[in-house]
Amino acid sequence: MAQQHLDPTDPRSRHDGPVPTGDALAGYLRAQATEFLRALRLHRETGSGPNGSGGSAEAARALRRSARRISASLHSFQSLLDADWCETMRPELAWVSGTLAMEHAYTARLERLLAALHRLSGSTALPSQPAAPAAGGRAAATVPAPPRAAPRDAGPRTAPASATERGNLTVGAAKAGALLDRQLTLARTRAHSTALEALGSSRFHAVADKVAVLASEVPLTKTAGGTDLRPLARAAQDRLADAVTALPLLTAGNPYNAAALVHGLSPDTVPHPQDAPWHQVRLLLRLHRYAREAVSGPKGNAVVDLRLLSAGQALNRHRDASEAAAAAAQAARTPRIAPATAYALGVLHADQRHEVEAARFAFQQAWQKETVGAS
C-alpha cells in the first residue's frame, strides 16, 4: 500500500552515502535542539505583544516546529534513546508546542469563519490581507497554508476577511460574524496570556535547559550508534499505512457523498467522532515525515515529497474545517441570539462540514497518487 519508490526509509532502496544509524539521529536531534534555542532567543528579543510582531510570530513558529520534530524522533526512535529521558521529555515538548499553538489556532479559525461568511454572502469585495501574520501558525508551521483547489471559472473563495470588513454582509451574517469575533478573540487573548505565562514558567525553563543539553549531547543507548534507523522509520510508515487503510476512503473518493454532515444537527457530536481517525492519520503522517527527515540526514532534508505534502495539507485543512464547524455550532448555542444569527451560523456550520468532506476527498486523491506511484 505505502509508497516504496525512492523511499529513504526503505532499507532495500539505494542510499547515497553511509547507512543512516543512531549517529545520524543524534545529528538530527542536535540540529533541532539548536534550532529550538535559536528560536527561543529570537522570541525573547522580538517581544511578545498580542498576536506578536512578525519576528515574534516567526520565532514561535520555529519553536513549535523544532519541538514537534524532537518529540516525534523520541517517539519513532525511542528504542535508540535513553528510556527515562524520553519519558520525561515527551510530555514536556507536547505541552510546549500545544500551548504555543492555541493563540494562532483561534486567529486562523476566526479568519476562516469570517472569510466563509463573506463568501456565503456573495461579497465581491476582496478583503485585504490581515494586518500581521499571527504568532505560531499551526498549519503554517507544518506546511504552507493549504490552497483550496481553485475552480477555473468560479468566484474567489480563498480570500481572507478581517473582522472590520463586514459592511456588506446581511444582518444575520454580520451578527454571526460579530458573535464569532467576540468569542474567538476572547479565546485568543486568553491563549496569548497562557502562552506568555508558560514561556516565563520554571517548567518551561526546565525544558529549555534539557534542550540546551540535547544540542550537544544526545542520550543514545550503547548500541544505537551502529543501528540502522530505517526499520524504525519503516515502522512509523507502516503505522501510517495501517491507519489510512482503516479510513473510509471509498466514500471519501466519491464526491458529494454527504458523509461529513451526517450528525450535523446532532447535539452530542461536536466535535464529530467521525473526524477522529482522520486527525489520527494526520499525526501519523507527520511522524512518518519527520522520521524520513531524520533518516535522510541534512542533505535529504531539502528533498520534499510533494505527494506527502499534499496529503498532509489536506489533513490540516480537514482539522481546521472540523474545528471551525464546531466553533460555529458552539456559537449558535449562545443564549438569546436572533434567529437570523442562528440561521447564518447553521449555514456556516454546514459549509465547514462540507469543507471537511472536501478535505477528505483531497486526501484520498493525494493518497491514491502516492500508491499509484509506488513500484
Next chain:
Amino acid sequence: MAQQHLDPTDPRSRHDGPVPTGDALAGYLRAQATEFLRALRLHRETGSGPNGSGGSAEAARALRRSARRISASLHSFQSLLDADWCETMRPELAWVSGTLAMEHAYTARLERLLAALHRLSGSTALPSQPAAPAAGGRAAATVPAPPRAAPRDAGPRTAPASATERGNLTVGAAKAGALLDRQLTLARTRAHSTALEALGSSRFHAVADKVAVLASEVPLTKTAGGTDLRPLARAAQDRLADAVTALPLLTAGNPYNAAALVHGLSPDTVPHPQDAPWHQVRLLLRLHRYAREAVSGPKGNAVVDLRLLSAGQALNRHRDASEAAAAAAQAARTPRIAPATAYALGVLHADQRHEVEAARFAFQQAWQKETVGAS
C-alpha cells in the same frame, strides 16, 4: 459537442424504415392526444381526494406526461403545424401541466426536506415508505426518481422520511420539520384545490375538446407531409448543445467547488439566479428528448438513451434541491421562530445547496460521457 452516435435526429445516420416526415409527427401527436384522453377518463373514474388514490395519481401523471409531449412537439415542429392553432394550444397545455404539477411538487419537496433533516440528525432509524405515492409526480412523470450516487461504505442517505417520524430528531430539527410540514402541507392543500378547480373549469374543457380533435385530425401545413422532421429535431438538439456550452461546466466538474452556496446568505437571491441557466438546460433537454421520440416513431419510442436520461435526472435533482433550499430559507423568515429552529433551517439550506452542486457535478459527468461517446 452533442452526440451524433446512433442519433435518430441526424439526417446522416442510418435509419431503418422510411424518412420520418410530418406524417410521422401526426402519428406521434395522435398517439399523445389519445393517451391524454385515456388519462383524463381514468382520472375521472378514480376520484380526486387530497394526494389522490394510486390510480388518480397515475392518471394525473399520465395527463401531464402527454400534455408536455404535445406542447413540446408544437414548439419543435411549429413550422409544420397550423400557426394559429399552435399559438392557441401551447399556453393552454402549459397551464394544464403546470397546474397539475404543483401538488406533487410540494409533497416531494416536503419529503426531501424531512429526509434531509433525518440524515442531518444522524438518525439510524430507517423510515418506512410514504403511505401512498402522491398525485402527478413531477420528476417521476419525466423519469424515475433520480437515485443519489450511493457511496459504498457510507450511511443511508436516500431513505425518505414521513412527517410523523421525527421522534428522534433534535429539538431544532424537529421544530424545523414541523414548521416546514405546516407550510408545505398548506401549500399542497391549496395546490390540490386549484388543480380540482382547473379540471372542472370551462377552460380545461375547451383544452380537452381540442385534444379530442387532435386525436383524429392533426392540423399539418400543406407541405408538412413530405418534409423531413430531422433538421427540426436537430435544431432542438443544437439549442440544447448551445445552452450547455454556456454552463460553467469546468467548475461543475471540479468537485467541492462551493459555487452553489455563494450567495447562500444573501437575502436577494432566493431563488438563486445562478440556477436559471441550469433550469433552462433542463427544459431544452426535455424538448430534445421529445423531438427524438417524434422522429423515432412508435418503434423508436422504446429505445431510451440512458446517457440522456442520466443527464435529465441530474437536472431534475438540481431543480428539486434548488427549490427545497429556497423553501428552507423561506421558512427561516417566519417571524418569532426559535434560534434552534433557524439554525437547523440554515444547516438544511446549505445542505440542499450542496445537493444543487452535486447535481451539477452529476450532470457534467453524464454530459461528458455523451460527448466522449460521440463519433
